[in-house]
Amino acid sequence: MSELKALLPDGVVLDDVPSRYLVDETETRSRLGFADAVVLPVSVADVVTVMRFAYAQGIPLTPRGGGTGYAGGAVPQGGVVVGMERLNKVRHFDPLLWRMEVEAGVTTAHVRRIAQESGLLYPPDPGAGELSHIGGNIATNAGGPHAFKYGTTGTWVTGLECVVPPGELIKLGGSQRKDVAGYDLKHLLIGSEGTLGVITAAWLRLIPTPQCSVPLLALFAAEASGCEAVESLIGSGLDLAAIEFVDSVALECVPPPLGIRGESAFALLLQADGSESEVAATLADARDVMKEAQITHAAESRSEVERIWRWREGMTAGVTAQLGGKVSEDISVPIDYLGDAIQEARRIGRKHGLRACAWGHAGDGNLHATFMIRRDSPADIAAAEHAASDLFDMAIAFGGAISGEHGIGLEKAGVLERAWGPRAYALHGGVKSLFDPRDLLNPGKKR
Numbered sequence: 121m122s123e124l125k126a127l128l129p130d131g132v133v134l135d136d137v138p139s140r141y142l143v144d145e146t147e148t149r150s151r152l153g154f155a156d157a158v159v160l161p162v163s164v165a166d167v168v169t170v171m172r173f174a175y176a177q178g179i180p181l182t183p184r185g186g187g188t189g190y191a192g193g194a195v196p197q198g199g200v201v202v203g204m205e206r207l208n209k210v211r212h213f214d215p216l217l218w219r220m221e222v223e224a225g226v227t228t229a230h231v232r233r234i235a236q237e238s239g240l241l242y243p244p245d246p247g248a249g250e251l252s253h254i255g256g257n258i259a260t261n262a263g264g265p266h267a268f269k270y271g272t273t274g275t276w277v278t279g280l281e282c283v284v285p286p287g288e289l290i291k292l293g294g295s296q297r298k299d300v301a302g303y304d305l306k307h308l309l310i311g312s313e314g315t316l317g318v319i320t321a322a323w324l325r326l327i328p329t330p331q332c333s334v335p336l337l338a339l340f341a342a343e344a345s346g347c348e349a350v351e352s353l354i355g356s357g358l359d360l361a362a363i364e365f366v367d368s369v370a371l372e373c374v375p376p377p378l379g380i381r382g383e384s385a386f387a388l389l390l391q392a393d394g395s396e397s398e399v400a401a402t403l404a405d406a407r408d409v410m411k412e413a414q415i416t417h418a419a420e421s422r423s424e425v426e427r428i429w430r431w432r433e434g435m436t437a438g439v440t441a442q443l444g445g446k447v448s449e450d451i452s453v454p455i456d457y458l459g460d461a462i463q464e465a466r467r468i469g470r471k472h473g474l475r476a477c478a479w480g481h482a483g484d485g486n487l488h489a490t491f492m493i494r495r496d497s498p499a500d501i502a503a504a505e506h507a508a509s510d511l512f513d514m515a516i517a518f519g520g521a522i523s524g525e526h527g528i529g530l531e532k533a534g535v536l537e538r539a540w541g542p543r544a545y546a547l548h549g550g551v552k553s554l555f556d557p558r559d560l561l562n563p564g565k566k567r
C-alpha cells in the first residue's frame with residue numbers, strides 16, 4: 121500500500137489495520153473480517169483518489185460508517201476499508217428553509233441535535249444514533265421507531281454526492297425538494313450498502329419539531345389481543361408516530377419500566393406527537409381502541425418519557441445479556457401477519473433448540489426476531505444460522521421481506537434470489553454490474 125500512501129495526505133492511510141475496522145455489530149455472532157489497509161479520507165478528493173487507485177489495481181473497497189450495522193455490511197473481505205469518520209462537516213444549515221447539507225461521516229445524533237437547537241426535527245431515529253453516520257444510515261436506508269409516521273432515512277434525503285467507480289464524483293438531486301428527471305438513481309444509492317458508490321455528502325430535509333411528544337405503554341395479558349390492537353390502531357386512523365411491540369419472552373428478559381407489573385404477555389409502546397391537545401386526544405382515542413389492554417400508562421414527566429424509551433432501547437442489550445450473544449434478524453411482514461410471525465419465530469427457535477423472542481416496529485410489521493446464543497458456542501451459532509434461514513422462508517411465505525431495516529450485508533447473502541425470484545434478482549445484479557463492472561465495491565454483499 122506504499123503506492124497509495126504516496127497519493128494521499130500524511131496519515132490518511134493508517135500504518136496498521138486496527139481490529140475495530142474489521143467488525144460491526146455482527147461481532148456478537150463471531151463475524152470478523154480482514155483487510156490489507158484502512159484509509160480515513162479527509163476530503164472528497166481523497167475518496168476519488170482511493171477509488172481510482174483501487175479500480176486500476178483491482179483491489180476491493182469497503183466503505184465504512186460508524187460500524188453499527190447488523191448485517192456485516194461494513195465487515196471487509198480483503199482490500200481497503202474506507203472509513204468516513206473524518207468527513208464530518210456540516211456544509212450548510214438553512215433553518216428557515218428546513219434543510220441541511222452534511223458530509224457522510226456526521227453522526228445521526230449530531231444532525232438531530234443541530235436541527236433541534238433551531239426548533240427543527242430530522243425524524244429518522246435509528247437506535248445507535250451517537251455512533252452511526254448519516255452515510256451509513258443512507259447506505260442502509262435505516263429506519264427506527266418513528267419510521268411508522270415519518271418513513272425511513274431515504275424519505276429525508278433530497279440530494280446525494282457520491283464517488284462511483286472507477287472514481288468519479290457525481291451529484292444526484294440537491295437542496296431542491298422535488299426532482300423527477302431521469303431514473304431515480306438517488307434511490308438506487310439509498311440502501312445500496314456500499315456496493316454501488318461511496319456516499320460523501322447528503323442534503324437532508326427537516327421539519328418543525330412537534331410541540332409535544334408523549335409515549336404510552338400498554339400491557340396485554342394475551343399476545344393475540346395485542347396484535348389485534350395494532351391492526352385496530354392503524355385502522356382507526358390515529359395519527360401515531362410510533363407503534364412498537366415487545367413479546368412475552370423479551371419482557372421476561374427486560375421487564376417493563378417504571379415498576380409497572382401485570383400478567384403481561386405482550387407490550388405495545390405508542391408515541392403521539394403534535395400540539396398538546398392533539399397528543400392528549402390521540403392518546404385518549406388510542407386507549408379507547410386498546411380496550412383489551414390490562415394496563416396503559418402515558419408518560420407524565422420528562423423523566424418518564426426518557427425511562428420508557430430507555431427501556432425500549434435497552435431490549436438489545438437485555439436480551440444479549442441472557443447468554444452473552446444473539447442472532448437477531450429484521451424481517452418484515454404484512455401487518456395482518458404480525459401475530460403469526462411472532463409466534464412462528466419462537467417456534468423456529470424451539471425447533472433449533474434456541475430460546476427465541478421478538479420485539480420491534482409493530483406499526484411497520486418489522487420484527488427483530490432474535491435467537492439467544494452462547495457467543496463462544498459454534499453449535500449455538502450454527503443452530504441460529506439455520507433458524508435464521510427458516511425465518512427468512514417464513515417471511516417470504518407471508519409475503520414479507522427478508523430485511524425491513526438492516527439490509528443484506530454478508531449475513532443474508534444468497535437469500536435475496538430466493539425472496540425475489542430469478543428475473544428480479546437478475547435485474548438487481550445488472551444494476552450492480554452497471555455501477556461496478558469489476559465487482560470491487562463491497563464485494564460479496566447485498567446479493
Ligand SMILES: Cc1cc2nc3c(=O)[nH]c(=O)nc-3n(C[C@H](O)[C@H](O)[C@H](O)COP(=O)(O)OP(=O)(O)OC[C@H]3O[C@@H](n4cnc5c(N)ncnc54)[C@H](O)[C@@H]3O)c2cc1C
Nearest residue numbers: 185186187188189193247253255256257259262263314319
Ligand atoms: C443499538 C443499535 C440499535 C440500532 N437500531 C436501529 C434501528 O432502529 N433502525 C435501523 O435501521 N438500524 C438500527 N441499527 C443498525 C445500524 O445502526 C444501522 O444499520 C445504521 O444505519 C448503520 O450505520 P453505520 O454508520 O454504523 O454504518 P456501518 O455499519 O459502518 O455500515 C453499514 C453499511 O453501509 C455502508 N456504508 C457506510 N457508510 C457508507 C458511505 N458513506 N457510503 C457508502 N456506503 C456506506 C457499509 O459498507 C455497510 O454496507 C441499530 C444498531 C445498534 C447497534
